[in-house]
Amino acid sequence: MLPQSFTERMQGLLGSEYEEFLASFEHEKYQALRLNPLKRDDMSVITEKVKQTFQLQPVPWAENGYYYTKEDQPGKHPWHETGLYYIQEPSAMAPVTLLSPQPGERILDLCAAPGGKSTQIASAMEGEGLLVTNEIHPSRAKILSENVERMGIRNACVLNETPEHLADIFEEYFDRILVDAPCSGEGMFRKNEVACEEWSPENVQLCADRQDGILECAARMLVPGGRLVYSTCTFAPAENEGSISRFLAKHEEFEIVPIDKKELGIPEGCDGIPGCVENPAPGITGTLRLWPHKLRGEGHYAAVLQKKGELPEGYQPVSATGPEKGIPAKNLTKDWAEYFNFAKETFLEEQTIKAGLCTAGEGFLAFGDNLYRMPERMPGVKGLKVLRPGLHLGTLKKNRFEPAHALALALRPEDVKHVWKLSVEEAAAYLKGQTFSAEGEKGWYLICVDDCSLGWGKLAGGVMKNHYPKGLRK
Missing domain, CATH: 3.10.450 (Nuclear Transport Factor 2; Chain: A,)
Known part of the structure; x- marks a missing residue:
C-alpha cells in the first residue's frame, strides 16, 4: 500500500503517465550484476563463461553491467566471493557512469555504503590514483570496507567520518566527488517494503535539509574545474530538482552539465522537471530522472555539476x-x-x-x-x-x-609462485572451511576458481589448510 500523500503528489507530477507509473509497482524488480575488470586484464574469457552460466543482458548505461533473471543465483556462486562481480540495482549504476572516473585522479565517494558505487569507481580507476570512500554510520562503514576488500581494490581509503569534518581537512582536494545522498527512498518502494512503511512527508523534508548540508561540504572539497555528481533513489522533487536548485542559487561557481540521455541508452521523458519546484535552476531539464515505467530499473535521480575555473599548472592539493x-x-x-x-x-x-x-x-x-x-x-x-x-x-x-x-x-x-586451482564444486567446499589433500612444495598457496583468487591455503604434510576467514564461511 503506497502512502496516500505520496500517490497524490506523484499523480500531479506525472499527469497522464501516472497510471502506467502505478502499474510498474506490480512488476517484478529488475536484478543486475556488474563484472569487475580488476580481476583480469583480459575479461573476455571469463565474461563469456559468466554469460554461459547466467542469462545476462547488458544494462545500457553501465559498462560491464548486466541484467540477470530470477532463475539465476549469482550471489550463491563462488564467483561472487572472488569479487568477480558486484550485485547492484541497475539504475544505481548510472551515477558513476556520469561521474566518469579516470585513472590517477583523486576521487571522493562521500556517502558510500554499502559500496556498489565505490567499487564501480574503483574499476574505472584501474588501481591508479586515490579513492576516498566514506560512510558516516559505523555499521554501514564496516560493510563498505568488506565490499572494498572483496572486490580486490588496492587504492581505496575507507573512512567513517562526517561530511563536515572531511570538508575541514580536504579543502579543494578532489578531482571528482560523488554525493549519493541519503534520501527518503521512494524509488525503492517496489524493491523494499520497509522503505514504504518508514516514509512520511516530514522525512522527505528532513532528507532535503540534510542533503543541502552534504552538498555544501562537497562543494568545499572539489577543485576548480572538478565534477560533482549528485544522486538519489527518490522521486521527491524537494530532494532532487529542489536540492540542486537551492544549491545553485547559493553557488554561482557551479553549473549544470546537461546529461546526454540518448548516448546512455535512456529513453525520452527522463529529464529533470522544471515546474516541480519553486525557482528551478537554469538547465534543470539537463538532469536525469530514471522512471520504473520507462526503463528496466528502479527510480533514481542524478545531476552533473561542474565547478567553474581551472587548476594552475602543476597544482598539487594538500590536505590539512x-x-x-x-x-x-x-x-x-x-x-x-x-x-x-x-x-x-x-x-x-x-x-x-x-x-x-x-x-x-x-x-x-x-x-x-x-x-x-x-x-x-x-x-x-x-x-x-x-x-x-x-x-x-x-x-x-x-x-x-x-x-x-x-x-x-x-x-x-x-x-604468485604457488597457485591451487579448484573446480566450482571444490570451491564451494573451500568456502565452508574444509581442508583437502594436496601434494606440492610446502607454503602459502593462492586458492583460485576459474583463475580468480578466492583466498589463501597453506600446504604442509600433504594437507592444504584452509585460511578462508571464519566469519565469511558459508
Whole structure:
C-alpha cells in the first residue's frame, strides 16, 4: 500500500503517465550484476563463461553491467566471493557512469555504503590514483570496507567520518566527488517494503535539509574545474530538482552539465522537471530522472555539476593533515622483516614490484600489528576515523606473518609462485572451511576458481589448510 500523500503528489507530477507509473509497482524488480575488470586484464574469457552460466543482458548505461533473471543465483556462486562481480540495482549504476572516473585522479565517494558505487569507481580507476570512500554510520562503514576488500581494490581509503569534518581537512582536494545522498527512498518502494512503511512527508523534508548540508561540504572539497555528481533513489522533487536548485542559487561557481540521455541508452521523458519546484535552476531539464515505467530499473535521480575555473599548472592539493609518511624504510625492513620473507617466498617479483608489494620503499603503513600498502598520494590519517588505509597485507603474529584475505583477493594467479586451482564444486567446499589433500612444495598457496583468487591455503604434510576467514564461511 503506497502512502496516500505520496500517490497524490506523484499523480500531479506525472499527469497522464501516472497510471502506467502505478502499474510498474506490480512488476517484478529488475536484478543486475556488474563484472569487475580488476580481476583480469583480459575479461573476455571469463565474461563469456559468466554469460554461459547466467542469462545476462547488458544494462545500457553501465559498462560491464548486466541484467540477470530470477532463475539465476549469482550471489550463491563462488564467483561472487572472488569479487568477480558486484550485485547492484541497475539504475544505481548510472551515477558513476556520469561521474566518469579516470585513472590517477583523486576521487571522493562521500556517502558510500554499502559500496556498489565505490567499487564501480574503483574499476574505472584501474588501481591508479586515490579513492576516498566514506560512510558516516559505523555499521554501514564496516560493510563498505568488506565490499572494498572483496572486490580486490588496492587504492581505496575507507573512512567513517562526517561530511563536515572531511570538508575541514580536504579543502579543494578532489578531482571528482560523488554525493549519493541519503534520501527518503521512494524509488525503492517496489524493491523494499520497509522503505514504504518508514516514509512520511516530514522525512522527505528532513532528507532535503540534510542533503543541502552534504552538498555544501562537497562543494568545499572539489577543485576548480572538478565534477560533482549528485544522486538519489527518490522521486521527491524537494530532494532532487529542489536540492540542486537551492544549491545553485547559493553557488554561482557551479553549473549544470546537461546529461546526454540518448548516448546512455535512456529513453525520452527522463529529464529533470522544471515546474516541480519553486525557482528551478537554469538547465534543470539537463538532469536525469530514471522512471520504473520507462526503463528496466528502479527510480533514481542524478545531476552533473561542474565547478567553474581551472587548476594552475602543476597544482598539487594538500590536505590539512598533510601527506601520510608511512613507515620509514629502515624501520620497515627491521620491524616487518617477516613480511618481506613472506613476499620473497610467495610473490613472483616482476609482477608485484609494479604494485610496490616487494619493495621496502615508502608507501607502507602500520596499525598495530597490521600492515597496509597505501594508495599513491595518501593524505595523512591522523585525526581521521580510518577503517582501511589502502590494501591490507596481513598481520604479524608471534614473529610470523599471516597474509590478509584482502591481499589474496587483490592478487592474480600470475602474481604468485604457488597457485591451487579448484573446480566450482571444490570451491564451494573451500568456502565452508574444509581442508583437502594436496601434494606440492610446502607454503602459502593462492586458492583460485576459474583463475580468480578466492583466498589463501597453506600446504604442509600433504594437507592444504584452509585460511578462508571464519566469519565469511558459508
